[in-house]
Amino acid sequence: MKNIYLDYAATTPTDPRVVEAMLPCFTEVYGNPSSLHAFGQTAKHRVEEARQTVASFIGATPEEIVFTSGGTESNNAVIKGIAGARRDKGNHIITSRIEHHAILEPCHFLEKQGFDVTYVPVDEYGLIDPTHVEKAITDKTILISIMHANNEIGAVQPIDEIGRIARGKGVYFHTDAVQTFGHLPINVNELNVDLLSASGHKLYGPKGVGILYVRKGVRMLPFIQGGGQEKGRRASTYNVPGIVGFGKAVELAKVEMENEMVHLAALRDKLIKGILAKIAHSQLNGHPVRRLPNNVNVSIAYVEGESMLLNLDIAGIACSTGSACSSASLEPSHVLAAIGLPHELMHGSLRFTLGRPTSEEDIDRVLQVLPAIVEKLRSMSPLYKKEVKS
Ligand SMILES: Cc1ncc(COP(=O)(O)O)c(C=O)c1O
Numbered sequence: 001m002k003n004i005y006l007d008y009a010a011t012t013p014t015d016p017r018v019v020e021a022m023l024p025c026f027t028e029v030y031g032n033p034s035s036l037h038a039f040g041q042t043a044k045h046r047v048e049e050a051r052q053t054v055a056s057f058i059g060a061t062p063e064e065i066v067f068t069s070g071g072t073e074s075n076n077a078v079i080k081g082i083a084g085a086r087r088d089k090g091n092h093i094i095t096s097r098i099e100h101h102a103i104l105e106p107c108h109f110l111e112k113q114g115f116d117v118t119y120v121p122v123d124e125y126g127l128i129d130p131t132h133v134e135k136a137i138t139d140k141t142i143l144i145s146i147m148h149a150n151n152e153i154g155a156v157q158p159i160d161e162i163g164r165i166a167r168g169k170g171v172y173f174h175t176d177a178v179q180t181f182g183h184l185p186i187n188v189n190e191l192n193v194d195l196l197s198a199s200g201h202k203l204y205g206p207k208g209v210g211i212l213y214v215r216k217g218v219r220m221l222p223f224i225q226g227g228g229q230e231k232g233r234r235a236s237t238y239n240v241p242g243i244v245g246f247g248k249a250v251e252l253a254k255v256e257m258e259n260e261m262v263h264l265a266a267l268r269d270k271l272i273k274g275i276l277a278k279i280a281h282s283q284l285n286g287h288p289v290r291r292l293p294n295n296v297n298v299s300i301a302y303v304e305g306e307s308m309l310l311n312l313d314i315a316g317i318a319c320s321t322g323s324a325c326s327s328a329s330l331e332p333s334h335v336l337a338a339i340g341l342p343h344e345l346m347h348g349s350l351r352f353t354l355g356r357p358t359s360e361e362d363i364d365r366v367l368q369v370l371p372a373i374v375e376k377l378r379s380m381s382p383l384y385k386k387e388v389k390s
Pocket of ligand 1: 069075147149151178201210
């Protein structure tokens with residue numbers, strides 16, 4: 001039986017059409033784009049084509065796109081780069097409790113350097129109330145960073161509204177769009193954002209490449225200093241294959257995203273409905289409607305998420321508990337804690353994230369296999385026997 005991959009939020013396979021576009025950049029178009037000779041200029045042309053594709057995809061200009069090594073670098077560059085450049089204006093940053101660690105850790109770092117960070121709460125669906133952001137703004141606030149959609153529970157935030165508030169107060173606004181870029185429509189002007197992060201390996205592009213959109217006029221420190229590439233913002237020799245691959249992934253998303261959203265949302269809803277109907281004491285985490293089209297996050301009481309995950313893995317089905325980066329530790333997810341889940345439901349969570357190749361048969365197989373796994377695990381649980389059976 002074929003293995004089923006349902007962990008697309010952790011990473012996606014590189015689309016073969018992307019690989020095909022990248023391959024010549026290893027062996028034929030290998031010049032350094034900073035070199036003046038024809039080899040270099042041919043490579044530079046490919047980089048600039050990709051930049052143009054990315055810019056037009058989100059309503060930006062090519063000069064506003066900086067290529068990076070991925071979402072983590074883009075997020076670090078924003079938090080530290082804005083803090084460093086605007087220290088004279090203030091030392092206050094606003095973010096949320098459910099951000100990815102690539103935002104939270106740089107914020108913790110800055111707190112140790114004397115910055116103040118406000119972590120706005122979320123409601124039981126994982127949604128941020130824009131008025132909480134508005135109330136947190138002070139005359140020392142220099143940056144607001146709120147993720148577009150959450151990687152664990154898929155909650156899609158009211159970014160345009162928060163952006164309007166930020167703009168009204170003259171505060172820079174960043175969104176981590178790693179989970180939405182190439183999956184939901186994004187226009188930086190409609191979203192009212194000044195900075196936006198995205199990552200290649202979440203949209204069927206290669207790993208190790210990402211972008212940061214920086215609105216014209218935004219003042220920030222260079223991300224990496226060195227040879228002056230990317231107009232001095234981000235030094236290091238251009239990752240030509242990665243950048244070309246990113247551009248191709250965006251080109252494909254432009255054409256396929258809309259149908260994909262509809263297809264995945266239908267499969268997502270089938271999986272959610274099926275799990276809730278077939279497994280007693282299960283619940284959906286995140287918002288029923290304001291959620292990523294490919295995200296299913298459920299809590300199943302009286303069973304450990306890790307036990308379900310390993311049993312599913314044995315059955316050839318790959319999913320995750322919490323986020324992939326933190327699931328190696330057994331710390332409960334900060335996102336599930338922020339939506340107020342009790343301890344036992346935090347530990348019984350599973351995340352299935354669907355992707356381009358996911359089929360209805362894949363979903364049927366999960367719905368056939370998972371209830372049996374839960375039943376088996378519950379039959380070994382003294383707590384289940386005590387609380388439910390008796
Ligand atoms: C919301 C979010 N931000 C940032 C990242 C980090 O991106 P990258 O793996 O490209 O460094 C991830 C990766 O899971 C993510 O989901």
